[in-house]
Amino acid sequence: MSGHGFHVHGPHDHELEHAAQHNPEGMAGQLAVITAILATVGALFSYEGGATQAQAGLLKNEAAIKKTEAANQWSYFQSKSTKQSLAEFARDLAPEDKRAAYQAKIDRYETEKNEIKQKAEALDAESHEKDQASEAQMHQHHRWAQATTALQISIAMAAIALLTKRRWLEWATLGLGGLGVAIGIAAWFHL
Template identity: 70%
Template sequence: MSEDGFHVHGPHDHELEHAGQHDPKGLAGQLAVITAILATVGAMFSYMGGATQANAGLFKNDAAIKKTEAANQWALYQSKSNKQNLAELAAALVTSDAQKAKYTAEVERYKVEKGEIKHEAEKLEEASKAFDEKSEAQMHEHHRWAQATTALQVSIALAAIALLTKKRWMESATLVMGGLGIALGAMAWFHF
């Protein structure tokens, strides 16, 4: 205030005085609260989206490891088949009964070993398939979290537009889009 009691202040000073004297009500106050809530929920959804994407990658890696182990077992199975075939050929070509018995015993041993190897290879292939399915489920969930996060980001952008334009219908659009984002997040949470 000047010495003679007359004070002139700028529009910015006037707005600051009014902002300090009044509770944030109306459109601006509502949008501030809505935006804060949407941003908080969006941050949680974003975290979940990242976590499910990481899990999907880990499961896919486990599937590849099991697939490689299964391939190794099938290679061993093929090796035993080749040895069995050679033992069968040897049994057919030898004339001595002792040699024939030796090679026939080898054929039977290879048959047993091949059965065990085949069982292990099939078990590893099933484990690989299970990890692939888990990875796919996590990627589906990741996409839901990403959709939910995107909807919340659009909702926050609509809140900014509503604040700038001071249009109540834009506030409604903000709420609708935020509701869609939360619904998508719920679908991700319940694995839909």
């Protein structure tokens, strides 16, 4: 090499330039960085997947509890209905002077039944909402799991690319990693 803007290549310099441009070590460094990024993103996606699965389970449990409470209210409603029917039967068989007392019971049972029915229907609705929320969380969990799987496969492809020194496998690694990130974004936005 010389000064004044004039540059002469020796055979050794030429080989070093060629090696820098086509060096598998450069590929190894790139794949190491890509793998580290994919592993980090995959760990975040995995955490989110676990969190959404746990949340789905909690919501499903809450739905079951509300369903049980609603079933208890419907049993209570049925009990009041049975008492009302017996009071109506007793009223119809009772002497005239006792019918008013039975009618008062019938009216009370009717009022109580309406209150119980409203409470039972509200609990049924709440149970349904919790079930729907659980299903939405499970859908999101599946998206996180798909994203994590795509990233894990991408990391495996990076290892294969490194071992085989195939540049097209590096591009496949990036493509599959991009797909995993896209699925993760869909999970984030509940799509």
